[in-house]
Amino acid sequence: MAIDQMAVSTINPATTLMHREAGEGGDAVARFLEANASTLTRIAERLRADPPKGATTCARGSSDHAATYGKYLIETLIGVPTSTAALSVASIYDAPVMAADSLCIAISQSGRSPDLLTSVKAHKDSGAFVVALVNDFTSPLADLADEALPLCAGPELSVAATKSYIVSLAGLAALVAEWAGDDGLKAAVYALPDQLRAAFDRDWSHALPTLEDATNLFVIGRGYGFGIAQEAALKLKETCALHAEAFSSAEVRHGPMAIVREGFPILAFATSDTAGDGVREVAAEFLSRGAKVELADAGGGVTSTLPAGRFEPALEPILMIQSFYRFANALSLRRGLNPDAPPHLNKVTRTV
Structure with a gap:
């Protein structure tokens, strides 16, 4: 624990930049969808007219x-x-690199x-x-892409990325919905802003005693939910100094x-589809061993x-990570x- 634990723990959680920025997820997704509607349609038309033999993500x-989530979609x-x-x-x-006739999706905040x-x-x-999904539309990545989709998340001052991640997920879902010509998924994507606002209000404080003094845990997901398990594990490392592994x-x-074994902490995300069945089965097995699930x-x-609303299964992980960020x-x-x-x-990692 940090030396200044007592002082920091008295801070109202609602006053942090992370809380404020994560809470903007719904508004940010609404801005993304409004700003990129025509570009999404244009990209999808090209992909249908000239189908790529494969896709590669760079992130x-x-x-x-977010790219893991996009892969499943x-x-x-x-x-x-x-x-x-x-x-x-x-x-x-x-x-x-031999990438002719392929799609490259680059995702980056900076x-x-x-x-x-x-x-x-x-x-x-x-x-x-x-195709690039990028928050800073003045960046070299935006200039390099054949088609660039501004995330429209706005400035993100907290080192921990939150709203830019949420918009990246929603942007990938919007792109794939257009590409697939899936009107049902597209309608669900456009309903995300209100769903995200409701998700941010969900109370996950039940998990605070479980993880307050933990040192290690597993974060479990499957299918569409695996990418948010990875993200939750990262956030627990960087904001909570808690060693978390995603599986x-x-x-x-x-x-x-x-x-x-007995007392081992588990955080699990189960979607309402068959992929979620696997998470529920593992969670039940771990509970039988005395794990704190x-x-x-x-x-x-x-x-x-932990409360999680039923929605379009492919989009439920976006709502769960919105609730998780507040937690x-x-x-x-x-x-x-x-x-x-x-x-x-640092906010921008300049890896060579």
Whole structure:
């Protein structure tokens, strides 16, 4: 715990930058959808007219977790194989990239990380169609892309990315809904702003005693929910100094679950679809071992401890991470930390 725990823990959680910025998620998504409607349609028309043979995402940190979510959307709703670029292949090894007839999706808050730009340029020079989701529309990434979608999240002053991550998820969902011609998903995406506002008001304080003095935990998700499990684990590390590892509910069975014993903390996100069934099953098994399981279950299961509304299953993770951000902010303060300024971190990471 930090030395100034008593002083920090008396701060009203609603006064932090992280709380304020995370709470702007719904408004930010509304701005994104309004600003990018015609661009999304144009991109989707091109992708349908000239279908890519594959898709590659370029991102780091929270943006890479958004890319994980995008991968599941593209592969389940479009059927195009989607992989994650190892940015060092271009920036460190200067290896050739064969990306003709492919889609490259770059995601970044700043649009200025050198290794990201190097990788995106290598894909573009090789013939990839580059689409960028970027918050800073004056950035080199926005200039480099064939099509750029401004996140419209506005300035994000807290080191921990929140609203830009939420808009990245919503932007990917909007893009795939247009590409797939899925009117139902598209309508649900446009209903997200109000849903996000409601999600931010959900009370997850039940999990505060479980994690206040924890040192390690697993964060579990599956399918559309795996990317937010990755993001939640990162936020617990950077804002709460809590070692958290993200696992798919399927992957956790391959070895990691052996360390889950009496009192071991678990945070789990279950969507209302069949992917959520796997999370619920693992959560039940961990409970039977005496683990401390905090479960956000959009399916409304009896073991759920954290409120999560049922919605379009592909979009439920966006609502759950919105609720989680408010919780993580409060947990950080409870643990005597400042969620706005994690030690040793900067807002823009300029990785070469």
